[in-house]
Amino acid sequence: MDKTLIANFAAALLAIVNPIGNLPIFISYTAGERQGVQRWLALFISVTILGFLLLFLLTGTTILKFFGISIAAFRIAGGILLLLTGIGMVRGQQMQRTHEIANQAQYDDLVEAESVYRKILIPLGIPIFVGPGSISTVILYGSQARDRLTFLALMGIIVAVALFTLLVLMGSLWTRRVLGKFGLDIATRILGLFLAAIGVQFILSGLADATVNFISPDIQ
Template identity: 45%
Template sequence: MDFSFLRNFGITLFALLNALGMLPIFISYTARETKEVQRIVAFFVSLTVLGLLVIFMLVGTPMLNFFGVTLNSFRIAGGILLLIIGINIVNGKGTNTTDSLSDKQEDKKSNLIEAKSVYSQIVIPMAMPLLVGPGVIANVILYASEAEKIHKGTAFELIPVTAFVTFLVFLVLASGKSLQRLLGNIGLSITQRVMGLFVAAIGVQFMVTGVIDIFTSQIMPELSKIK
């Protein structure tokens, strides 16, 4: 397969995942965790992102067709979810951490247990729809289709690039403690609420885009037929 095609896919995918933009939100969810726990959670989230990307890459279109769901409907539903999440973050309900650092055991077993607990609480919305949103899903499905129809390859050839991009996402999320120390508690709280506002705005944008696309692709043609 053409290297430039794979390169463009990787760059576009990393840009759409927007791990850097989602980092403050990830920190807000894991602010009270140890560095080791935060890294394990980052690994779990990144692994989930990889799994979701591969699934949508290979069976995205058939899956949506099977459930009778259009990408625009998926975009609107994701937008509603993001709007609710953004409002909760702005109101200070975005973090679900419990114990303070002094109460946490430092051994690997307790870190893993704590990481699993945090991961189960934040996998939705962190992995999806914040990282793997409708735009990412559409991009993956589109490139998988082009790989087969235009470049005479298979969607499987995109998986190594996807794995590399996901590894970059892990590195970004795993650097959370460094940024947390830089911002401090007050800075982190302010950043959390600002990012919550952006999450809500992204949700509204998803809904607006979905409604406009449905109107232009379905309603407008029907109205033109009536005229």
């Protein structure tokens, strides 16, 4: 068992998935929902992280190659989605959208959560929580696992990160009560600006990878 590889993978994956840093985004998407719905959504997002990362760990680059998609192209597409989402958050469109979704699905918590989840999976689940960074990290470390125990340990790390994300997102209920509706609206708009900037950075990084550092060439 390669303990160094496992430790590095755990640190890298936790930093990239970044459940604590992404908590405000989750709050902004679920602000108009009941507590029971928010708990179900936290579970759905965590299962999404678990399912997709395990899938890419097991299949490696096969899926991307099958569709002819490079990590750079995936990064650019994700950046465009984040940019559009950030602009919508700055303009206050996201809060309005969550209230509209809530009004359209006045059922029990699970049914309403399923309705909301279908609408926010992109970009909340992908590419915010499961994006090019986490996918490439999983593929890279998976390819370096030389024995079965190490590979199983990498799977265990993914499970642990998903569970930690679930616990963090469950804490959004407390954060929402502290901020209040007005504070949450202000935080959402400020966060939207940063999210748009992250989207632009994703696009630039993807273009740099796709053009072999054409945007930021190495100067000898």
